[in-house]
Amino acid sequence: MKITRRHLLVLMPAAAVAWKFVLAGTPEASPNYQLTEHWWAMLMDLTKCIGCGSCVRACAQENDVPDGYYRTWVERYHVTDWKIERPQVESPDGAKQGFPANELSDGKNFFVPKLCNHCADSPCTQVCPVGATFISPDGVVLVDKNYCLGCRYCVQACPYGCRFINPKTMTAEKCTLCYHRITKGLTTACCEACPTGTRQLADLKNPKDPIHEFLKTHSVQILKPHMATGAKVFYNGMDGSVR
Amino acid sequence: MFKDIEHLIRLAVVMLIALIVFIVVRAHVVPRSFGQYGHYRGAALGEIASRPVALAGHEACETCHSDVADLKKQGKHVVVACEACHGAAANHADDPGSIKPAKLDTAILCARCHEANSAKPRGFPQVVTADHANGVACDTCHQPHRPKIDLQPETKGTKK
Numbered sequence: 001m002k003i004t005r006r007h008l009l010v011l012m013p014a015a016a017v018a019w020k021f022v023l024a025g026t027p028e029a030s031p032n033y034q035l036t037e038h039w040w041a042m043l044m045d046l047t048k049c050i051g052c053g054s055c056v057r058a059c060a061q062e063n064d065v066p067d068g069y070y071r072t073w074v075e076r077y078h079v080t081d082w083k084i085e086r087p088q089v090e091s092p093d094g095a096k097q098g099f100p101a102n103e104l105s106d107g108k109n110f111f112v113p114k115l116c117n118h119c120a121d122s123p124c125t126q127v128c129p130v131g132a133t134f135i136s137p138d139g140v141v142l143v144d145k146n147y148c149l150g151c152r153y154c155v156q157a158c159p160y161g162c163r164f165i166n167p168k169t170m171t172a173e174k175c176t177l178c179y180h181r182i183t184k185g186l187t188t189a190c191c192e193a194c195p196t197g198t199r200q201l202a203d204l205k206n207p208k209d210p211i212h213e214f215l216k217t218h219s220v221q222i223l224k225p226h227m228a229t230g231a232k233v234f235y236n237g238m239d240g241s242v243r
Numbered sequence: 244m245f246k247d248i249e250h251l252i253r254l255a256v257v258m259l260i261a262l263i264v265f266i267v268v269r270a271h272v273v274p275r276s277f278g279q280y281g282h283y284r285g286a287a288l289g290e291i292a293s294r295p296v297a298l299a300g301h302e303a304c305e306t307c308h309s310d311v312a313d314l315k316k317q318g319k320h321v322v323v324a325c326e327a328c329h330g331a332a333a334n335h336a337d338d339p340g341s342i343k344p345a346k347l348d349t350a351i352l353c354a355r356c357h358e359a360n361s362a363k364p365r366g367f368p369q370v371v372t373a374d375h376a377n378g379v380a381c382d383t384c385h386q387p388h389r390p391k392i393d394l395q396p397e398t399k400g401t402k403k
Contacts (some may be wrong), residue, residue: 011259014263014267015263031294035280035288047364048364049364050356050360050363050367051360051362051363052355052356054355054356057330058298058326058327058331061297061330061331062296062297062298062331063250063294063297072304076331076362077362078362084301096353097351097355098354098356098358099358099360099373100358100396101358101359101363101373104361105361109360109361109362110362111362111363116329131277131282131283131284131285132283134280134281134282134283134287135281136280136288137280137281142287142288142291144283144284144287144290144291146284146287146290147274147283147287148282174295176291179288179291179292179294180292180293180294180295180296181296181298183292184292186296186300187300189297189298189331190301192298192301192324192326192327193298193324193326193327194324194327195322195323195324195327195356196322196367197322235382243309
């Protein structure tokens with residue numbers, strides 16, 4: 001067989017078309033928001049939390065979270081002296097309606113709001129087989145619902161139980177740190193609705209953010225530090241019994 | 244030595260075609276923005292960010308309801324954002340004429356925050372609502388936007 005001019009004439013345009021596809025993919029323009037100038041986190045001052053569930057309701061309204069599922073929720077811890085390693089934890093309906101007047105008033109009692117920790121080394125993104133969940137360049141762990149298969153690997157991988165499968169879309173869902181709000185300069189829905197300042201959105205790359213002063217002057221903790229997830233929700237005044 | 248070179252050329256052509264097919268199929272199957280920032284679809288960031296906002300934020304409310312905002316500034320509820328009580332109201336802020344926030348039931352609303360609970364911080368004002376209000380709506384006595392009750396309103400009124 002000989003490669004003739006005819007062969008080349010057929011092959012070259014085909015190669016050119018192929019090349020065009022390879023080179024395509026212009027970056028998505030995100031006006032006025034620089035991905036590289038932010039590194040999002042949250043501060044959770046447990047000394048202030050009243051367990052009213054405003055954050056849970058606001059989150060559900062803002063993000064259309066289906067009933068019975070929670071992107072954020074509030075736990076009430078009940079710790080007694082003789083069972084200090086076995087705290088009693090409750091979270092009726094994720095605390096969407098706050099907490100009823102309680103009978104468990106002996107011992108130590110406090111509220112712990114929880115949400116995705118937006119880990120810098122997140123276990124959930126590492127197990128995704130298709131690249132549908134990822135850490136954004138500004139430090140938010142997100143799910144691409146158009147790409148997610150719904151295989152549930154990430155639901156199992158999250159040590160904090162922050163993911164679930166949306167019963168309508170059958171794709172993995174989780175807190176987005178209100179990505180659609182923070183990229184517009186708003187705070188998250190939960191922080192907006194928090195009446196006591198327990199929750200504060202923080203941008204670690206912004207030197208003017210009050211979080212830097214707070215971190216300098218307080219002993220904050222993260223959840224499950226032994227798992228080396230690089231969690232970015234910082235808890236102030238957290239009891240050792242919190243899991 | 245190269246008398247069988249035709250075989251090699253044929254092989255090369257087949258492999259070239261396979262490569263081109265691979266490139267074309269890959270270009271079609273892999274989304275354009277995949278790998279833009281990492282091992283994921285870069286366009287997903289824009290899609291997630293373009294979701295509409297449901298909570299307008301208290302600054303937005305205060306531009307129109309400056310009377311409520313001023314009243315609220317006089318009391319301790321200044322720290323409570325409008326939508327913590329009234330619920331998500333961005334659609335009302337966009338079109339106040341036709342969409343109004345739902346009426347609130349203070350027996351539920353106030354109790355969520357103020358019902359006595361030993362897990363609440365000590366300094367937070369809390370009441371056992373059943374004893375305190377006895378079934379009377381909270382806003383018959385408390386103005387929701389400035390909840391403090393001046394204990395001797397009559398004497399205050401007569402002093403002037």
